[in-house]
Amino acid sequence: MPALTTTSDGFLLHGEPFRIISGAMHYFRVHPGQWADRLRKARLMGLNTVETYVPWNLHQPDPDGPFVLDGILDLPHYLTLARAEGLHVLLRPGPFICAEWDGGGLPAWLTADPDIRLRSADPRFTDAVDRYLDLLLPPLLPHMAASGGPVIAVQVENEQGAYGEDTAYLKHLHHSLRSRDVEELLFTCDQPADLAAGSLPGTLATATFGSKVDQNLGLLRAHQPEGPLMCAEFWIGWFDHWGEGHHVRDAADAAADLDRLLSAGASVNIYMFHGGTNFGFTNGANHDHAYAPITTSYDYDAALTESGDPGPKYHAFREVIARHAPVPDEPGPAPSPKLPPTVVELGRQAALLPLAARTAKPVHAESPLTMEELGQRSGYTLYRTTVPTAGDGLLHFTGGVGDRAQVFLDGAPVGVLERERHDETLPVRVPRPGTTLDVLVENMGGANYGPRIGEPKGLLGPVTFNGEALRGWDCHPLPLTDIDDLPFETTTVVGPAFHHGSFEVAEPADTFLSLPGWTKGQAWINGFHLGRYWNRGPQRTLYVPAPVLRPGVNDLLLLELHASTSTRAQLTDTPDLGPVQR
Numbered sequence: 144m145p146a147l148t149t150t151s152d153g154f155l156l157h158g159e160p161f162r163i164i165s166g167a168m169h170y171f172r173v174h175p176g177q178w179a180d181r182l183r184k185a186r187l188m189g190l191n192t193v194e195t196y197v198p199w200n201l202h203q204p205d206p207d208g209p210f211v212l213d214g215i216l217d218l219p220h221y222l223t224l225a226r227a228e229g230l231h232v233l234l235r236p237g238p239f240i241c242a243e244w245d246g247g248g249l250p251a252w253l254t255a256d257p258d259i260r261l262r263s264a265d266p267r268f269t270d271a272v273d274r275y276l277d278l279l280l281p282p283l284l285p286h287m288a289a290s291g292g293p294v295i296a297v298q299v300e301n302e303q304g305a306y307g308e309d310t311a312y313l314k315h316l317h318h319s320l321r322s323r324d325v326e327e328l329l330f331t332c333d334q335p336a337d338l339a340a341g342s343l344p345g346t347l348a349t350a351t352f353g354s355k356v357d358q359n360l361g362l363l364r365a366h367q368p369e370g371p372l373m374c375a376e377f378w379i380g381w382f383d384h385w386g387e388g389h390h391v392r393d394a395a396d397a398a399a400d401l402d403r404l405l406s407a408g409a410s411v412n413i414y415m416f417h418g419g420t421n422f423g424f425t426n427g428a429n430h431d432h433a434y435a436p437i438t439t440s441y442d443y444d445a446a447l448t449e450s451g452d453p454g455p456k457y458h459a460f461r462e463v464i465a466r467h468a469p470v471p472d473e474p475g476p477a478p479s480p481k482l483p484p485t486v487v488e489l490g491r492q493a494a495l496l497p498l499a500a501r502t503a504k505p506v507h508a509e510s511p512l513t514m515e516e517l518g519q520r521s522g523y524t525l526y527r528t529t530v531p532t533a534g535d536g537l538l539h540f541t542g543g544v545g546d547r548a549q550v551f552l553d554g555a556p557v558g559v560l561e562r563e564r565h566d567e568t569l570p571v572r573v574p575r576p577g578t579t580l581d582v583l584v585e586n587m588g589g590a591n592y593g594p595r596i597g598e599p600k601g602l603l604g605p606v607t608f609n610g611e612a613l614r615g616w617d618c619h620p621l622p623l624t625d626i627d628d629l630p631f632e633t634t635t636v637v638g639p640a641f642h643h644g645s646f647e648v649a650e651p652a653d654t655f656l657s658l659p660g661w662t663k664g665q666a667w668i669n670g671f672h673l674g675r676y677w678n679r680g681p682q683r684t685l686y687v688p689a690p691v692l693r694p695g696v697n698d699l700l701l702l703e704l705h706a707s708t709s710t711r712a713q714l715t716d717t718p719d720l721g722p723v724q725r
């Protein structure tokens with residue numbers, strides 16, 4: 144018997160009436176050194192539960208390799224900390240998680256198969272899912288409520304109704320969980336209009352929405368005449384795309400809707416309580432009419448800011464929750480200390496293209512291979528060939544680029560092609576026969592919603608110059624996972640380059656990396672990959688969690704893809720997520 148059961152209009156936990164007041168916080172978007180702090184703040188706001196997805200792509204980066212459960216992926220430890228804080232957990236293991244996460248959490252090695260029918264009962268997909276669950280679930284079983292752990296409910300898939308009606312697939316997942324000893328309550332979640340397509344008879348249906356509370360609860364009730372009403376994702380903010388404004392939602396407006404939900408007797412999971420950060424190469428993308436990658440920050444205008452400080456919603460939500468349930472009679476959390484503003488001089492450089500061509504072992508092919516064909520999951524690929532004829536003409540990338548290509552002739556930049564703008568053609572002047580053509584392609588994040596999940600990255604077809612296909616390519620994968628021993632110089636280099644500087648810290652504290660004058664690239668501190676920066680915005684600072692820093696000397700490394708008007712970076716005490724989207 145699961146710990147959490149349902150009645151005609153509510154939940155029972157261990158037989159006692161219970162209302163889920165939950166907040167979303169993804170362990171994989173928060174430095175593990177800060178999990179305990181954020182969980183305590185969740186309890187202090189009045190939450191009795193936290194919710195997290197599980198990103199399959201990070202836990203199982205290789206189909207046959209080890210299953211990763213350490214560092215920021217140590218989910219068992221996260222669950223232990225949640226329990227220690229007295230919080231219950233809603234677990235959403237996917238396999239698809241959406242979540243503005245690279246590929247919606249589906250591993251690139253799986254989606255690389257062009258014939259596989261993702262998120263369906265296709266055995267090529269369900270066999271892989273079952274292997275994932277074989278690896279994921281045994282270490283989690285001690286954390287299930289049945290064994291005295293915090294996990295009281297487990298979600299089956301994620302908004303499947305928006306993707307395609309496939310009851311056989313949902314049934315398969317249900318069985319896969321049950322047959323691997325998951326006894327807890329299972330539920331599906333869907334946007335109200337998709338409830339019929341995404342529900343599994345006999346499994347609790349929940350809804351996802353951010354407003355029109357009465358109307359949406361009405362739709363859920365009409366679909367499911369009996370059982371608890373639950374908003375499994377109550378959207379109180381939103382995410383950002385590069386090149387747009389920063390999304391915010393008024394705290395009083397969100398709090399009023401939370402009050403409506405709780406007054407209606409519904410259970411809720413606030414999405415997000417704490418959004419965190421898309422560190423490294425983990426962000427996803429939307430791809431509807433145009434490709435739109437998600438920013439590094441996943442602040443989400445949530446109750447806790449990206450750096451874990453209580454924002455206006457934190458206080459407003461606590462007040463609302465206190466009207467409906469007891470909240471801890473303890474002082475609320477204060478903002479964390481910040482590092483004093485610091486300037487970092489980036490005095491050493493290493494040019495990327497020669498380094499990549501020398502050190503990243505190429506795969507030779509007649510036509511360019513995609514990143515998937517190269518077995519690459521994320522990062523950059525450098526493609527190199529020669530152009531046999533000289534003169535003015537058009538370089539045409541017949542399949543387009545995934546997702547952004549910088550083009551060089553004999554090392555000189557001649558243009559950029561962006562999937563966001565549907566670019567495929569570049570006018571160029573080839574100075575001499577045998578000119579070296581370099582194309583540096585960035586994977587900006589895999590689509591996480593809709594039918595384009597798993598679309599390939601890199602160069603997506605043959606490249607022609609004035610209609611003639613260019614042949615004989617060296618494809619150099621650059622996942623940038625091994626950047627410890629770069630051959631730095633102190634002379635100025637031109638073009639894509641690593642830039643290094645060091646700075647002193649007396650006492651580690653949160654800080655924000657600001658890069659005025661820099662264009663686009665990646666940033667690491669002490670080897671921790673903070674993520675992408677881009678002067679296109681909206682975000683202008685990158686969050687640096689305190690546990691990344693150490694007392695004494697710290698290292699800042701940038702990969703700048705274009706150029707900088709400055710040789711300095713700044714660590715500031717205030718985040719700048721950019722102008723607000725109107």
Ligand code: GLA
Nearest residue numbers: 240241242243301302351376
């Ligand atoms: C949907 C998905 C979530 C997330 C939100 C938007 O509801 O289920 O994973 O993508 O949208 O933030």
